[in-house]
Amino acid sequence: MAKSYSIAEARSSLPTIVDQAETGLDIELTRRGRPVAAVVSLRKLEQLRGGRPRFDETYRAFLRKYSLAKVGVERGFFETGRDRSTGRKVSL
Secondary structure, eight states, rough: OOOOEHHHHHHHHHHHHHHHHHOOEEEEEEEETTEEEEOOHHHHHHHHHTTOOOOOHHHHHHHSSSTTTTTTTTTTGGSSOOSSSSSOOOOO
16 A cells, blocks of 8 residues: 555545545555555456456356366255254243
């Protein structure tokens, strides 16, 4: 991150921060000295979001290419993964 602002500074400097982000500068926002957020240009955000397939698309493509049996997943594996009982009784 090239520039850092506290949340309090950011409140009063928002137009400046947006201008800096538009020019391509990455802005870090901090709370009590710790980084908590970043402001980036829309172009950079689209680069970060774009070009990657979504997980569900990737998983479907994987399943079209490989059967679960071929990769070592036994039949019924997913049905046994979660306990769907009501849970234990609790006395309050």
